[in-house]
Amino acid sequence: MKKLTNEVRCKFSAISENESFARSxxxxxxxxxxxxxxxxxxxxxxxxxxVTNCIVHAYGGNGGTVDMTMRRYDNGEIVVTVKxxxxxxxxxxxxxxxxxxxxxTGERSGMGFSIMESMTDSLRVKSTPGKGTSVTMKIRVGxxx
Amino acid sequence: MECNVKGExxxxxxxxxIEGEIDHHTARGLRQKIDELLYYYxxxxxxxxxxxxxxxxxxxxxxxxxxFTLARELGGELMLTDPNESVSKVLELAGTSRLxxxxxxxxxxxxx
Numbered sequence: 050m051k052k053l054t055n056e057v058r059c060k061f062s063a064i065s066e067n068e069s070f071a072r073s074x075x076x077x078x079x080x081x082x083x084x085x086x087x088x089x090x091x092x093x094x095x096x097x098x099x100v101t102n103c104i105v106h107a108y109g110g111n112g113g114t115v116d117m118t119m120r121r122y123d124n125g126e127i128v129v130t131v132k133x134x135x136x137x138x139x140x141x142x143x144x145x146x147x148x149x150x151x152x153x154t155g156e157r158s159g160m161g162f163s164i165m166e167s168m169t170d171s172l173r174v175k176s177t178p179g180k181g182t183s184v185t186m187k188i189r190v191g192x193x194x
Numbered sequence: 195m196e197c198n199v200k201g202e203x204x205x206x207x208x209x210x211x212i213e214g215e216i217d218h219h220t221a222r223g224l225r226q227k228i229d230e231l232l233y234y235y236x237x238x239x240x241x242x243x244x245x246x247x248x249x250x251x252x253x254x255x256x257x258x259x260x261x262f263t264l265a266r267e268l269g270g271e272l273m274l275t276d277p278n279e280s281v282s283k284v285l286e287l288a289g290t291s292r293l294x295x296x297x298x299x300x301x302x303x304x305x306x
Contacts, residue, residue, distance in 0.1 A: 065219035072217075072249070090249075090280040097251040101218045147288075160252040160288050167287050 051122040055081065063104045063113040063133065071100040071117060071131075078119045079127050084190035091168035092127065092188055098161040099131035099184045107135025107182055130185045137178040145174065196220075199227040201235070208237035213246040216254035228261050236268050241297075245276035254281070255288050262294050275299055 057078055061067045075096040076089055084092070096117075103115045116132040138144045145162040166172045169186040176182040197214030210228055214220065232240065242258065244250075258274065265272035273295040277285060285296065 065217075068217045068219050069215060087279070090283075093249065094251050094280065094284065097217055097249075101251065101253060105218060160255055160284075164252050164284060164287055168283075 051124045051126060053120055054123050055121040056118065058116070058118040060114050060116050063108045063115050063135075065101075065104055067115070068097055068100055068104065071115070072097050074117070075119060075129060078121070079188075079190060082121055082125060082127060082190045084127075088188065088190045092129070092190075095165045095168045095186050095188075096129055096131070098165045099129070099186065102161055102184070103131060103133040103135060103182075107133040107137070109136070125189050125191045126187055127190055128185060128187050130183060132181065132183045134181040137180055137182055138174070138176040139178050141174050141176050197224055199224060199231070201231040203235055203237065206238040208232075208235050208240045209243055210240060211243040211246060215249040216247055216257060217249070217251050218253040221253045221257045225257055225260065228257075229264060232261070232264055232268060232270075236270065237265075238270050240265050240270055240272045242272060242274050243276060244274055244281055245278070247277065247281055250277075250281045250284055252284070252288075255284065255290065258285075258290065258294065273297060 059074065061070065072093045076093050079089060079092045100115055100117070104110065107113065113133060113135055118130045120128045145166070147160060147163040165184070165186060169188045171187045173185040174182065197212065197216060197220035200211045202209045208231065210231055212224060216224065242261065262272045275297045276299055277296065285291065290296065
């Protein structure tokens with residue numbers, strides 16, 4: 050049975066300046082598990098997508114709080130959970146499809162969930178419309194790519 | 195976090211170099227600066243030099259696709275040069291190369 054070896058939880062304002070902050074935090078935390086450069090880049094990108102979703106979609110750029118928890122286990126597993134209390138997602142299955150976006154400006158690619166999925170070993174999305182969304186990403190590090 | 199843009203016109207080719215990290219936060223400023231260059235020069239060819247981009251997520255994809263569309267609307271073509279390994283991975287996931295030419299130049303390499 051895997052054992053929790055470290056846990057960091059932080060809450061921060063859902064403003065775009067904090068996208069790079071969240072990435073830096075995730076990289077610093079994951080580095081403790083001796084990941085490869087590629088694994089670290091993947092974690093960085095997946096976390097950036099999850100946090101950006103909170104800022105852009107969940108809260109629509111109108112503030113709010115992002116709750117990010119990072120856990121490291123003795124089997125090399127890093128688990129990152131990013132939660133918001135924003136508008137939620139009506140159809141999670143559709144939202145996870147590549148190129149799905151609610152954006153009408155043509156400046157969003159709709160690849161956020163696809164990137165999170167590709168760069169992690171597992172991705173779980175739980176959402177309740179009107180209450181918020183929780184995204185949990187798992188990635189095994191330090192065990193070869 | 196800052197992300198800088200530099201434009202250099204050589205004949206009919208405009209090279210736009212982006213330096214820093216491309217995310218949702220920096221994309222807005224980048225979009226404005228790149229569009230200003232495209233509207234000003236209206237080049238036949240534009241190369242977005244990504245060799246100094248250390249990080250890019252899907253916001254960068256949106257930025258690139260938007261600029262590709264604008265360049266075409268202005269009668270030109272846009273290509274990408276020298277993305278690093280992690281940026282290339284994001285581009286590949288979106289199948290960007292099916293739409294936009296991605297070139298690795300020998301000069302700057304791909305060591306980032």
